[in-house]
Amino acid sequence: MRTTGGARGVVRAALMSCAGLGVALIVLAPYVVMMCTALKPERELRITPPRLTPIEWRVANVLEVVADPSFQGWLSASLIVALSSTAIVVAAATPAAYYTARHRFPGRSAFLLLVLVTQMFSPTALVVGLYREFFELGLVDTYAALILTNAAFNLAFAIWILRAFFAAIPREIEEAAAVDGCGRLRALVQVVLPLALPAIVTAVIFAFIAAWNEYIVALTLMTDPAHRPLTVGITSYVTAYVQHWNHLFAASALAIVPVVILFASIERHLVAGLTAGSVK
Amino acid sequence: MRASFGRYSVTGLYQGAVGTSNYVRLVQHEALPAVVVNTVIWVVTVVAVTVVASLGLAQLLNEELPGRRLVRWALIVPWAASLIMTAKLFAWIYDYYFGILNHVLVSLRLAAAPVDWLGNDATVMAAMIVVGIFVSLPFTTYVVLAGLAAIPPEVYEAAWVDGASAWRAYRTVTLPLLRPALLVAVVLNVIYVFNSFPIVWTLNDRNPGFAHDTMITYMYKVAFRSSLRDVGMAAALGVVNVLVILLAVLLYLRTVSWREADA
Numbered sequence: 001m002r003t004t005g006g007a008r009g010v011v012r013a014a015l016m017s018c019a020g021l022g023v024a025l026i027v028l029a030p031y032v033v034m035m036c037t038a039l040k041p042e043r044e045l046r047i048t049p050p051r052l053t054p055i056e057w058r059v060a061n062v063l064e065v066v067a068d069p070s071f072q073g074w075l076s077a078s079l080i081v082a083l084s085s086t087a088i089v090v091a092a093a094t095p096a097a098y099y100t101a102r103h104r105f106p107g108r109s110a111f112l113l114l115v116l117v118t119q120m121f122s123p124t125a126l127v128v129g130l131y132r133e134f135f136e137l138g139l140v141d142t143y144a145a146l147i148l149t150n151a152a153f154n155l156a157f158a159i160w161i162l163r164a165f166f167a168a169i170p171r172e173i174e175e176a177a178a179v180d181g182c183g184r185l186r187a188l189v190q191v192v193l194p195l196a197l198p199a200i201v202t203a204v205i206f207a208f209i210a211a212w213n214e215y216i217v218a219l220t221l222m223t224d225p226a227h228r229p230l231t232v233g234i235t236s237y238v239t240a241y242v243q244h245w246n247h248l249f250a251a252s253a254l255a256i257v258p259v260v261i262l263f264a265s266i267e268r269h270l271v272a273g274l275t276a277g278s279v280k
Numbered sequence: 281m282r283a284s285f286g287r288y289s290v291t292g293l294y295q296g297a298v299g300t301s302n303y304v305r306l307v308q309h310e311a312l313p314a315v316v317v318n319t320v321i322w323v324v325t326v327v328a329v330t331v332v333a334s335l336g337l338a339q340l341l342n343e344e345l346p347g348r349r350l351v352r353w354a355l356i357v358p359w360a361a362s363l364i365m366t367a368k369l370f371a372w373i374y375d376y377y378f379g380i381l382n383h384v385l386v387s388l389r390l391a392a393a394p395v396d397w398l399g400n401d402a403t404v405m406a407a408m409i410v411v412g413i414f415v416s417l418p419f420t421t422y423v424v425l426a427g428l429a430a431i432p433p434e435v436y437e438a439a440w441v442d443g444a445s446a447w448r449a450y451r452t453v454t455l456p457l458l459r460p461a462l463l464v465a466v467v468l469n470v471i472y473v474f475n476s477f478p479i480v481w482t483l484n485d486r487n488p489g490f491a492h493d494t495m496i497t498y499m500y501k502v503a504f505r506s507s508l509r510d511v512g513m514a515a516a517l518g519v520v521n522v523l524v525i526l527l528a529v530l531l532y533l534r535t536v537s538w539r540e541a542d543a
Contacts, residue, residue: 016345023337024347024354030414031357033380034369050383113533120468120529122475124496125521128503128514213362216477220504231364238368245372252365256357263360264353271426274419274468 031256038062038249045245058246065250073226074233078255080143081218081229082211085150089158089207090200092151097162098188102171112163119156123149123217131220141223149221150211157210158203161269165199166192202269205262212259230255302516309513311490311498319474319494321405326412327469330420331462337417338424339450359418367482370411374398374483398483404492408483412473419472420465427461428454460535467532471525495521 033052037045038061040054065071100108123130130149131140139145169192177187193200215231222228225236230251237248263270306312337355341348358366373381374397382394397407431454439449480497490498499521503514 013343013345016340016343017347020340020345020347020351023340024351027354027358027414027417030366030369030373031361033373034365037372046378048377049387050378050380052380116533117529120471120532121522121525122472124475124477125518125525128499128511128518131503132511132515209360213364215362215364216500220500231362235364235368248368249372252362252368256361256365259362260357260360264356267352267356267422271422274423 034249035253038246038253040246042244042246045243061246061250062254065247065254068247070225070233070236071251074228074230077143077222077227077233078212078229078231081146081150081214082208084143084147085154085211086204086207088147088151089154090204093155093158093162093203094193094200097159098166098192100159101163101166112159115156115159118153119160121153123153123214127216127220130217134221140221141227143227145221146214146218146229149217150207150214154207154210157206157274161203161206162196162199165196169195199269202266205266206270209259209263212255302510302512305510305513306516306520311493315490315493315495315498318405318492322409322412322480322494323470323473325409326416326473327466329409329413330416330469331466333413334417334420334424334465335458335462337421338428341421341425342428355418355421358415363415363476363478364482366415367411367479370407370414370479371398371483374407399486401487401491404484404487408479408492411479411483412476415479416469416473420469423461423465423468424458427458430461431457463535464532467528467535471528471532474521474524474528495524 036053039057039059040061041056041058044051044054044056100112134140134145137145173191173195174187177191178184182190212229213231214229218229218232222232225233234248234251234255237244237251341351341355373379376382376394376396376399379397381397382391385391386394395403397403435453435457436449439453444452474494475496476494477496477500480492480494481500484492484497490501493501495517499514499517502508502510502517
């Protein structure tokens, strides 16, 4: 942009900055309410008029949630499901992406299209069918069912982002490795994979977060409260009978903060993966 | 798919094929018209407002201004946070007695009396739409930003040299060049918003019946929660939902003119 005179430019920049700050405030405001409510003692939840900030800042809420055996169970369920499904995604997506990036074969186009389409069919629309399927397989209320579903639905993103990355790595590098007496597999492991590391990290974080945040399949398939992941589990803090909003939000904050940090670290690659097949 | 043509007992046992009767029951179900209308309102409003708002927001974030990183970081929060937790959070903010929203509105004299946002037929859909926009905005803004980044600066300079005003340059240069990114944003958002479950599920859970459900939550209630417990009918609805998404996906592929060359 060309400057339109010093003073006007400064005023404009200041106005824009204020607008940006305003947007940031609006976006963050609900989460500020979340943090503040999480730190309120039980008796301050129902006062009129309601206050944003607690009168007594009660950090013990967070400690209570962490010490709660139910919370620990949900947390471990979330970790088991998210970590296992992420492992499956990366193990399956890396070779698939590498192969489709390096080779032309009949049906490649159809394969990539199919992968793209699975990304759009979220499990939500298919949940009734999924339930029937796992019911017949006897897998309702097992981690295996959740792990498989999450892995299946997050595979598409991983394949697309990895494929684009592999395709961008010049073939010559591998050929040079071959000239140096490197076997095909060794070239892949020692040369290509390290170069593709940023894309692999992105795929890992994305698959982990998507599984971590998944709700509807877990709500449907996990009938035993002890096996529920965090997203479903925490809702039991507020039901028709008990209303521990402070504990609900303390648990939510614990679940959200690490995920936001992870998410911010892959922000640059996200859009490319999510709009796969459309840009470039 | 097969389930939509079968009949199941409450315990889930398959009781034989029943042809198209699940579909007939679905079409005849009295809640269906309202649910379809809700779904259309929900998808169209959320997507339209989100796309327009994200155009402005992306333009703002495309400028080199102090604090831009902070705003981009803030935008990530609703995107990364679990939808169900955000939905619960809004249920609390909207609360009739103890919610902060009513307090703020009444103190600022924007409302004469507290509003029962989630219990009032007139406001519950609007309340859900606001949350829908809130969580759709980050992704859309980032897609538009990516589109803006792909526009070469020389184009702006050419418009500048030709003496176009900022607004005119935006309308005649930026918007047409943003078209591909916008189409992608619209179609993907339609798919995401149509599929969205936690927001409607959480904010509407106090209200009996199906008066404010979208096709996705309606299907879920029919299958698992309502007195109907009608897996066959829910599966029939599931097939309809999948067809709707398929249509959107085909539209998407047409829009981005998917070719092997791109793959």
